[in-house]
Amino acid sequence: MICFASFPATSDASGSYGTTRHHPDVEDDVRMDLDEDDFEEGVQRLTVPGESITSSHAFMRGHGTYVDDEEVIASVAGTVERVNKLITVRAVRSRYNPEVGDLVVGRITEVQPRRWKVDANSRQDAVLMLSSVNLPGGVQRRKLESDELQMRTFFEEGDLLVAEVQAFFADGAMSLHTRSLRYGKLRNGQLVTVPPILIRRLKSHFVSLPCGVDLILGLNGYIWVSKHVKQSDQEGEEGFDAEAVYSNKNDEIDDATRAAIARVSNIIKVLASHFVPLTDAVLLEAYEWAVDQENSVKDLLADETGENLVASIGLGIRP
Known part of the structure; x- marks a missing residue:
């Protein structure tokens, strides 16, 4: 007979994986607050993984981002793009993502x-x-x-x-x-x-x-x-x-x-x-x-x- 036993998770494991860990070079209080002036024509902003971009209350997260502690945070290195209230990060180096009509x-x-x-x-x-x-x-x-x-x-x-x-x-x-x-x-x-x-x-x-x-x-x-x-x-x-x-x-x-x-x-x-x-x-x-x-x-x-x-x-x- 085969028996399966479950082992309780240790406090160290739960503590290390229960919270989001940021890039060590990114300070916790650093935020790239976005407004209309940050998206002028021909100007792009570069971000790195773990950098806080803006508040999740003012904007919605898109591809290349996630929400942690009520903030929109970049998950990849790339350029920040905004469409109305949607914030996305396009990776600097990635394969082409096609769309119909391209x-x-x-x-x-x-x-x-x-x-x-x-x-x-x-x-x-x-x-x-x-x-x-x-x-x-x-x-x-x-x-x-x-x-x-x-x-x-x-x-x-x-x-x-x-x-x-x-x-x-x-x-x-x-x-x-x-x-x-x-x-x-x-x-x-x-x-x-x-x-x-x-x-x-x-x-x-x-x-x-x-x-x-x-x-x-x-x-x-x-x-x-x-x-x-x-x-x-x-x-x-x-x-x-x-x-x-x-x-x-x-x-x-x-x-x-x-x-x-x-x-x-x-x-x-x-x-x-x-x-x-x-x-x-x-x-x-x-x-x-x-x-x-x-x-x-x-x-x-x-x-x-x-x-x-x-x-x-x-x-x-x-x-």
């Missing part, structure tokens, strides 16, 4: 029956179904067995693409689609990776700079920097050129455009290294400053030049 840049990792696996910098690979892409002959036509046999003529391993989050599967993986003519395979540029927290949600994540460079700011932290391409005025079947959309061959790029792409890429790297949130206005201001300084593309990566660039913009994270 614009993402990804890389094809595997071709499977009637679907592609896509690396979108999330906790698991995304899925792009064959039924969710534009195919020759019209976007509304039924996908046939012949289309499944030719899947690698559309996307193959290593291809980069821009897509939109359409839905989520039962296991949490996101389902993508490229039905818009603005989505699809990416060419004529280079990929820059930044922390996803630095990408602000904008009205449009397709940015065109006056230097002849286009940007696609993926909310998953992948940014595509490429030469400017004029968008076709036609939509639908008449404006769909399958050979051009799914081509793996880059166009001819002149030296001036190559230098502009490299300059913009280095600017993004510098801003990301100083944890500056990236928006179309910030990137345009940074590019204009770099042109005025007449620095070479390589000089932008120097520590002193990077610090001067960030100082000229005046944005960043405040503790």
